[in-house]
Amino acid sequence: MVMRKSVLVLVLSSALSAPCAALAADNAESRGLANVKQFTLDHNRRLVAQAELLDAALADYAGVIAGHSDDYAAAWAAEGARLAKQVAAIRTLWLEASNQYETVEGIVAGIPSTAKYDLILDAGNPGSEAEDVAEYDLKLPDGTVLQRPGNLFHGITEPLFWGMNEADIKLPADLDGDGKITRGEMLFDANLGQGAGQALVHWAKALETDMAAWTPNREDAFTSVVVMTPTVGDYFGEWKESQFITGEIGAFVAQSRLTDVQGIMNGCRKMYSEAISPVVAAGDGDLDARIKAGFEELLTLVDDTHAREASGTKFGVEEADALGNEAQDIADRIVAMILQAAAKSGVNING
Structure with missing residues (x-):
């Protein structure tokens, strides 16, 4: 009789524990999905904030150039020290914005409803390529529209701010003041920089909107x-x-x-x-x-x-x-x- 009671208790315990285990797993999964979404949104908001700071810095840089009738040599001759500090600040802000995105790229790029933002912000090819094209056009302050120019971080702004594309270098300049001009020491195209900065803000905010709407x-x-x-x-x-x-x-x-x-x-x-x-x-x-x-x-x-x-x-x-x-x-x-x-x-x- 005692044995039968023990067996009955064991059977009842097993029958009850299985649904409880499943419920616990479901609850843990729901909490985990919510945590991932919140983590992504937190870094996305920091990305937006950094992009806005970068955009403001680029506007200031463009303002100095415009103040000298878009003559980069004249701007450098008159305000070289200021421009050198601006370029350094722009690079720092770029790194901070880029790293905020990289923290969540493994999530954003893998979710079907947000994957397009990875192509636009960080990984997409220009329209000249056959696949993985960043599907957007870039409008610049002077009215020029660059069709399918490639991703904003590594395709446009990083090459621009570090002088990797000769066509976008407006003036070689001794930014560190050591008497020599080495690769990457230059003034870059303010028009392209300002347009790209505005686009980074726009697409970072668009990502935030779609991530907030995502149902995990x-x-x-x-x-x-x-x-x-x-x-x-x-x-x-x-x-x-x-x-x-x-x-x-x-x-x-x-x-x-x-x-x-x-x-x-x-x-x-x-x-x-x-x-x-x-x-x-x-x-x-x-x-x-x-x-x-x-x-x-x-x-x-x-x-x-x-x-x-x-x-x-x-x-x-x-x-x-x-x-x-x-x-x-x-x-x-x-x-x-x-x-x-x-x-x-x-x-x-x-x-």
């Missing part, structure tokens, strides 16, 4: 991580080809591309740990643990490589390539496991 859901969460995690190899490839490895001036001169990799992959990990892990763990705790371990391995590799670079290590092309391959292998394993979890949970990957 399981399919978007899975899709985001599956889409963005495997891009790590491409970013390592861009790092390998940048001046930080080759020494040649090209794309990504403002800071190491590894800074961007950290932001993007941390965003992927956050989406997984906050919004997806509760779903996976409820059905397969071991699989969840292995996915989390994979993200830790990937971020450790990225963080350690970035720390070595920051401490003065000079990576060769072959070593950079090997690190990129290692990161890609880890990312591919993570995605394979997440796809397995999606299949178990009946989740459709969008896009």
